[in-house]
Amino acid sequence: MLYCVEMEVNIPETWDEEKIKDYITREQATSQKYQKSGEWVYLWRVAGQYSNISILNVESPDELHKILTELPLFPYMDITVKSLCKHPNAIRESMI
Amino acid sequence: MLYCVEMEVNIPETWDEEKIKDYITREQATSQKYQKSGEWVYLWRVAGQYSNISILNVESPDELHKILTELPLFPYMDITVKSLCKHPNAIRESMI
Amino acid sequence: MLYCVEMEVNIPETWDEEKIKDYITREQATSQKYQKSGEWVYLWRVAGQYSNISILNVESPDELHKILTELPLFPYMDITVKSLCKHPNAIRESMI
Amino acid sequence: MLYCVEMEVNIPETWDEEKIKDYITREQATSQKYQKSGEWVYLWRVAGQYSNISILNVESPDELHKILTELPLFPYMDITVKSLCKHPNAIRESMI
Amino acid sequence: MLYCVEMEVNIPETWDEEKIKDYITREQATSQKYQKSGEWVYLWRVAGQYSNISILNVESPDELHKILTELPLFPYMDITVKSLCKHPNAIRESMI
Amino acid sequence: MLYCVEMEVNIPETWDEEKIKDYITREQATSQKYQKSGEWVYLWRVAGQYSNISILNVESPDELHKILTELPLFPYMDITVKSLCKHPNAIRESMI
């Protein structure tokens, strides 16, 4: 099942450059792990914002939650989750 | 260039069933025209809402505007437009 | 999978008593159909509001969408949908 | 009487891992105490969010307040409280 | 148990003076019925707004809902409901 | 003249238990001073929230401001102030 997830990052002001770099590196590794295994289908940057719009294809809400909470930056993000389903006007057979 | 567009439909209360059907049919034709010609890449239904999340791939903002304003329901929709760009953590070469 | 859905009803001002009664009767029949078949697990009234909080247990987002859009009052409701999953602190084995 | 309570957790940025673990352990103990004694009927995680939706069955608003303010994370949560009552369309005899 | 309820009235634009007067008269009768029987403890006008702040003392949320939905203007009001309980700093014995 | 004041408390994260206790004790003393002298008529706790709804009966807005700014927690509260007046449907002679 498909989710559209928007993640807006709010890095704490008290973090120094080094801590930020460490989190970003670990964040990259986690998201790329799930891109390679296929759950994380699309990861787009919203132009001009420190936020992304992602399309995730998972077995259940529990799996979605597991993936998102595994992101090191999870506690520092405002996350919007939308459950997607087939649109009657969509001509594609599959949703991705 | 890629846009993520969310369209929330607010059908006027005064419309009767017939008028609604007519608009929905014409809406379908317009969106499928652009799905076939490739600009309208994805069209997903947000579960439980009369709204969709779409990914459009166009040459310019003007082209995006032309496509969206061609939709019969355009005047009756709350539309959010986000310009997308390549995310540094995305492993896909192309954005779609 | 479980959804928590909040539905706030906005009856159009132009409707007369008869039309309202008709919709409410058909709304009741639809919601009770799905309560009997088990998808609609809980239906609570929010005290002092023309809105309800419901817990639905469905196979997919598509099924959720089918049930909600089948409600006659669907076009006249502000609906919030939240995908639920098991809470690490919950002592119940099952989620309902 | 039944309440639907949504709790969104905002862990202070200045907390270290150890402090967070301590709070989460004590939070778990408190919520499980009231799950076992029956007031805290349901505790669901909202997928993708550090928040839960709970159904509490208490004698009075005072009891609700006592339980919620006993949670160690109470000062660090945005809490929404909705008083529930029997829905005219609900086919269940009891509300839980 | 005590509720603080704020009711903001939005009279439909299409109503003529006569219809408005009729509703206001019936609204007065209903609210005064419950003021006399004691559930509706206080009814204050918010200066400069077509809204009131009321304190209701009822047996249950269901009773609150019954009273509010009995108001003819119920479908035309934005209503906020807050469940009240004893404040630790209050020196009054009773809450009203 | 009567005011309905809602005070939502946001204790700074950096405070330790001792500082919090000190402020709460001084807050209690100040609010009870004005409850005893009659300006602070009602002080109710909103169930599940670190906020209160209060009814104050004062000579002028200046007096209201003096009382509220005397509260030690004043700088750490989101405060909503509504000026109340007699409701045409209220059967009570006096407003409190």
Added chain:
Amino acid sequence: MLYCVEMEVNIPETWDEEKIKDYITREQATSQKYQKSGEWVYLWRVAGQYSNISILNVESPDELHKILTELPLFPYMDITVKSLCKHPNAIRESMI
């Protein structure tokens, strides 16, 4: 006592030019009545908006409510009311 009142006008779409003119003429007469008698101290237009910011000097909230509800456009305005008092840094003796 002084109030700062912001009034945003929302003329119903169904009104024709004649009805609008009638309301505007009566609105002018009412506001000028209170400007002449001194309660309505200032009436400014917000540039680019169909709204005004006014300073009213009245005896009580009840008098404020009487004046505002006497305005023919009262039911068609979003009104914000703020109670004003002397600022410690103001060098003027009087508030107007």
Added chain:
Amino acid sequence: MLYCVEMEVNIPETWDEEKIKDYITREQATSQKYQKSGEWVYLWRVAGQYSNISILNVESPDELHKILTELPLFPYMDITVKSLCKHPNAIRESMI
């Protein structure tokens, strides 16, 4: 002096095609009158929205108000007005 004005158009649902065309033609004439005389410096369409962002260069707020209220669609627009001034980092001598 410079203003940045955002105008979001909400055409009433009850208007037919002919009435809409008439308003749009008159709207065009008014805006082009002020573009030619120089007050209306820039008029941009926001992609995907029935709204524009405009830069107006006028003598006073009163002149801004006169121009905007002369637009036939003025009563049917949500308008945001921001007063602009020279930015310390701007390298252009003039603001347009």
Added chain:
Amino acid sequence: MLYCVEMEVNIPETWDEEKIKDYITREQATSQKYQKSGEWVYLWRVAGQYSNISILNVESPDELHKILTELPLFPYMDITVKSLCKHPNAIRESMI
């Protein structure tokens, strides 16, 4: 030209009493400087809030900006600025 400016103060939590006093003293001096020279026409306290509503009469937006940014508390305030012009119903010749 006239501006209505609302300034809501948010003193940083980390400041101690001494630092707060210093800022308030310097803030007073700056605002009184411009009250004496006439630009700052009115300065009112909003009852119950740490905010003020002010009327400033300046030559240009640039002068408004200069005055407001000279306030020591400028970085710690949420500021709303509204450009005012003559109201057609105002009977006063001048706007102040």
Added chain:
Amino acid sequence: MLYCVEMEVNIPETWDEEKIKDYITREQATSQKYQKSGEWVYLWRVAGQYSNISILNVESPDELHKILTELPLFPYMDITVKSLCKHPNAIRESMI
């Protein structure tokens, strides 16, 4: 292609004067670099606010993102991005 970007600056409270000056100097250098090379067409200060409205003319959303994220204050700004296109009523040939 043209973007209208609004940037509201929120300097962290913990920064001292020196750190602020350093960031502002580097911010100025970055924005002036792109003003000189032509992407950053207009940079206006919003009167009374620590924010600016800018018009950027770039090749792609990616280029917009590169420029904005290069600003030292980027992590400390609330940024709104609007994609602009030619307005049918605009008499200018070019959009800038």
